[in-house]
Amino acid sequence: MSGKVVTVRELIEEMSYIKVASGEEFLNRRILSSDLSRPAIELTGYFDFYPSKRVQLFGKTEISFINRMTSEEKKIIFKRMCQPETPAFLIARDKEAPEELIEVATKAEIPVLVSHRSTTRLAANVTNFLEEYLSERMDQHGVFMDIYGMGVLIIGESGIGKSETGLELIQRGHRLVADDRVELYMMDESRIIGEAPEILRHLIEIRGVGVIDIANMFGVGAVRDTQVLDLVINLKNWDKDDAYDRLGNDVENKRFFNVDVPMLNIPVRVGRNLATITEVAAMNIRAKQMGYDATEKFEANLTKLIEKNSRDYRENNM
Known part of the structure; x- marks a missing residue:
């Protein structure tokens, strides 16, 4: 038994609707989990259970929340999100990648990707691809x-x-x-x-x-x-x-x-x-x-035949 290793580059090659916003030179980073993460509570500063090994997916809701933060707040959050094992950041709906994310991710050598697909559809497609190629x-x-x-x-x-x-x-x-x-x-x-x-x-x-x-x-x-x-x-x-x-x-x-x-x-x-x-x-x-x-039908027919023969025998011998 064996499992495949998927790189960010292979993900992009498989899904032509995912483009590179920054970090073209970091596409050989490995993706080890088929699950995606949609940061929510992490954007408020809570990182106790942050799934750093997953591709981090930002949709319309996440980007809207991020855009309300100050530039310094963004940098603080993004630095904490950029862990050595984090494979990539992915932004849906053609939303513009925050400058602070590109800056921090580039320093951490993590690529930032964008797609015009809706968040739900993009998440489903990426998950299906990763499940297939990462499965045992x-x-x-x-x-x-x-x-x-x-x-x-x-x-x-x-x-x-x-x-x-x-x-x-x-x-x-x-x-x-x-x-x-x-x-x-x-x-x-x-x-x-x-x-x-x-x-x-x-x-x-x-x-x-x-x-x-x-x-x-x-x-x-x-x-x-x-x-x-x-x-x-x-x-x-x-x-x-x-x-x-x-x-x-x-x-x-x-x-x-x-x-x-x-x-x-x-x-x-x-x-x-x-x-x-x-x-x-x-x-x-x-x-x-x-x-x-068909086996049940045969057994039912056999039971009926036995019952019929049993009745005929009793009638003929009474």
Whole structure:
């Protein structure tokens, strides 16, 4: 597992609507937290719980309050806000950066950024970007597909047919997210996102054929860059001594980070169409999520049949 380090420069390159007001030479400062800080009580001089490691965001309210302060008061506050670990100051709504902030931040080697975006929208966009790039990541061997809008990760031993299954699913109209190596990270407490490493994006490897560019061969509609992980399909070589679930009651979970994802163990045997099985498995899990469970219907039908046979038996033997 690994996490990325984000610099102020990378933030600006990702979001073209953020410009540098001062401190162009300080853009290599690292951002270590995805949370933003909107200084409020700090502007009155209370710094006991000042989150100095966060990007400091000023909106219309903060700038209006600052503009009511004297030049000396501004310098005092800004000096206390400029800590060694503070990555940057960011001003929304195209508000002019106070001269005192530029002066103090420049001495502390902290860049001052500005954007025309509204404070709320800017905060959301920056937070989403930082959460994605600062989140803990892990690599998972497998093929990640978008099947009917569900993120399905196909795993199994090397050579068992994961990529071939993925290719047939693409021919059926589903979309490839990643082949061979999938990068997983947490979007929030309950959602895991998967994507392909840059070097493998939109590519799939088929033994005996080589590497195929899916976007070039099937069109851009056959690929997508990221997807939420909803289901894991574990392909296993058929073993006559293993007991396989036949009713759908024994759905296991596979844990990624601290999130449990449903997992189905699918035995691989000559004559079984793995693409069709994977497709149907995804549809069946989606149906269960929407409240329809075929297993429950089967059990209800079986109960009715047993009750009917029991009544018929009593009537015929009375």
